[in-house]
Amino acid sequence: MNWPRPPSAIPADHLHRPPPGARVTVAGLVILRQRPGTAKGVIFITLEDETGVVNVIVWRALYERFRRAVIAGRMLRVTGLLQREHGVTHVIADHIEDISQLLDLLLDPDLPSPQQIR
Template structure:
């Protein structure tokens, strides 16, 4: 239940004149209280909460965006970045992730180095000049991409030599409509076990004499995650 307090100021100049002529004052009450019913709102999905975190802070303490996309990535035979540690040298694999860093040093003779990230680890990508010229627009604009290439390990240094890149921005844009990637309802550091979102999901309502006001359900397209990629060129 919610109370709305309204305030009216008296018409002081007019009432002063009325009192001089013996007329009664017409001041309205200074404060009136109106009681309205509670409003039932549809809770945001887990994915939408992640999207809003990225919009407001540029990061999230909730699930990683790619955690919501694992089913689609597995169907495309895309492996996680952590799997690269178990790949043999020279093996061809395909990984995907958010683009964290793009750098093209002047001393690298046109070679671009990228760092991508999924919910498991990061991966270093090398793009040769010939591939960069073929897929320049995708490389410079995509916030999430899949890379098919040959894995290379030299000593303690590992990287993926890119052979083809795929823009996954449309898939990333769907995160806002996703929910519960791992069904981790409790145990999160940023929400109590019986927090507001859980009460809404379970249909609990606060005790109130006034019936809740039903809001018309509207389909609002979830905004896309804006990845803060660091570019050094």
């Protein structure tokens, strides 16, 4: 199967294409950040693009490295490994980029979407 490879972002509704363990990039608006006390420092982020939502898992060590983006980013591009368990798909993050400055592109239909930007 074929899917967009990093650094190009794959839309949420195409995450069924890559096999588990594939390296993917996703991009979207941050709609939820969770850091449950029982999760031992793991952060869960939900991103939304024009096709759906993506669940992202950020391990504690990675959080320290990309803290500013994780805390303050309104729109993120995340690269990591695709995980599917019990019918749920996650991206286990290994690189997080704050692309909030691209939000203005969402208002201009003549400009490329964040998924098309490399």
